């Protein structure tokens with residue numbers, strides 16, 4: 010990584026940065042960080058996805074992506090997680106990305122937790138996914154942000170949310186309304202021995 | 211009253227402190243990288259520490275409506291441990307981060323050759339990154355340490371107005387003012403400044419290029435001494451505008467030279483602040 014290289018600036022910043030990453034992928038870290046101030050706030054996430062896609066075209070691109078996550082600040086980590094479903098897989102991307110999703114799920118930053126449960130969470134095994142959903146309930150992250158919740162929610166998740174509901178009850182507190190609704194839905198479905206229908210897309 | 215504390219080690223503080231600070235009008239802080247009381251023994255410990263300064267701590271501050279910025283450096287005390295020299299290679303990576311607004315704390319602890327090297331190298335990194343520098347002045351042999359720091363700053367070629375020398379007192383302030391650098395004062399019970407003495411210095415030297423901070427950390431310190439000093443200024447006849455200059459205008463001007471303060475903080479208007487989300491996570 011060459012931090013001495015002045016980042017390109019101007020209206021064509023993203024195109025220049027993308028060309029820069031394709032030329033020398035070692036510059037990606039500095040450029041992806043700089044995107045926060047070079048691009049308008051609404052364009053940062055998309056711009057970083059463009060740069061990450063360029064990183065994946067380099068030698069050892071997948072390993073570079075994992076390093077960029079490790080070296081990222083919260084905003085960069087968040088944008089990388091959001092970019093995952095959009096990125097081309099040069100081979101081995103899911104295997105490299107799963108530890109990143111798990112890292113995000115271990116964090117206490119609700120933005121990272123929610124991002125880890127986006128579309129790429131299809132690659133998480135069911136046990137990790139359930140704990141992620143339970144953490145969302147615990148942190149108050151809206152469950153509408155969990156990808157394929159209706160399809161993946163199962164009886165085991167119902168047991169876990171039910172346990173949290175009992176603890177909250179004992180403390181005189183309630184589950185968030187969306188979690189309470191999911192729990193009612195899951196327990197009704199289980200009792201009736203019917204398949205769980207998707208709550209949302 | 212709005213307060214920007216330009217030097218406070220929130221990593222060592224509790225959520226009660228964040229609550230009390232927010233209630234008292236603290237809306238933004240700069241957390242300089244420094245030492246943690248317990249010496250670190252490997253570069254990885256610094257990576258984790260720096261990561262928390264650009265990750266967890268800004269998030270934690272955001273929960274209380276406080277915008278958190280950081281400065282990054284290998285501090286002078288630990289620069290003496292040769293096992294930690296590789297930290298200098300990690301610093302530029304962090305200087306690119308969104309909430310990093312200066313290089314710091316650099317400077318001297320006991321004025322060793324290792325400290326000379328780290329100080330000069332990191333001033334050069336500040337110039338390369340286009341960032342201001344936060345210079346810690348030593349607790350012992352302070353007057354000579356301050357003079358030597360000013361000489362290193364002058365030799366580096368960085369603009370004097372991009373440098374703050376911190377932890378100053380009645381004995382060391384004059385030479386820093388004369389050199390054209392910013393003067394930082396830490397309201398730190400017993401060992402550094404008190405609100406009453408700070409007010410006297412502001413009367414004598416004026417309110418320009420003066421940064422007043424709590425430097426609160428893991429030692430006996432108080433994150434609200436900025437507020438107490440602002441109150442003491444008002445009680446001794448300073449105007450609201452003068453207080454706002456010291457506790458808001460000056461820190462935003464100095465750290466604004468990084469170009470990295472969010473518009474809500476850099477802009478003068480309170481309304482702008484109220485209308486914007488504290489962290490970019492709101493997007």
Ligand SMILES: [Zn+2]
Pocket residue numbers: 217219242244315425
């Ligand atoms: Zn300090």
